Amino acid sequence: MNKGVIFITGGAGFIGSHLTDILLKRGYRVRVFDNLSTGKRSNLPLENPLVQLIEGDIADPVAVAQAMNGCTAVVHLAAVASVQASVDDPINTHQSNFLGTLNVCEAMRQLKISRILFASSAAVYGGNGEGKAIAEDTPKSPLTPMHQTNWQANITLISIGATTLSSQPFFDSSIFLVLAKIQHHHTQELLAYSLIESRKIYL
Secondary structure: OOOOEEEEEOOOOHHHHHHHHHHHHOOOEEEEEEOOOOOOHHHOOOOOOOEEEEEOOOOOHHHHHHHHOOOOEEEEOOOOOOHHHHHHOHHHHHHHHHHHHHHHHHHHHHHOOOEEEEOOOHHHHOOOOOOOOOOOOOOOOOOOHHHHHHHHHHHHHHHHHHOOOOOOOOEOOOOOOOOOHHHHHHHHHHHHHHHHHOOOOOO
16 A cells, blocks of 8 residues: 655665665655755666656746645755765755755645654764763754854754644654665665654654
8 A cells, every 4th residue: 555655855875775775665755855966866766656856946936836746744854964965065065055055844734744754963062062962952063064054054954843833743863874885774774764754863
């Protein structure tokens, strides 16, 4: 039985493609929205009729809303994720990371989609908490355009979730990137579980 369509921005990348595989196994359809600047078609099982890839720019609000139409939940992974790229082109980084997140939120509001899983970066904490466990209330100190726009996106999701989407259930989960293959697979399982079951996760 089909459980709905999950919209994954930046879904042709490393994390998004692994999450796509997990969601397919759990009976979901997946619609990936990606400009393929770093993601690849070959990362996705496009031979599977339950997977759809739409090429588009997260900074284009019309394209985002059109692509999201008909979906039941959102995983927002699209972003400039390179520190050097963000320093070289801070305007594009702002458009992708911050304005792109605004576009996702506005499309959700228009389409009455209430559930979102958002991937941020541990680097929004800067050097704070170095050498010890970092908690959600650890002071933020983003040092680069990439991390500054990630933190702006965090604030946007929190504020919109408490106001514009206040009449709808809103789920926000920021994750730390895990690169080791085995750990990464475990992270994807947790992400899929949290998205599907609406439960809080701890990494």
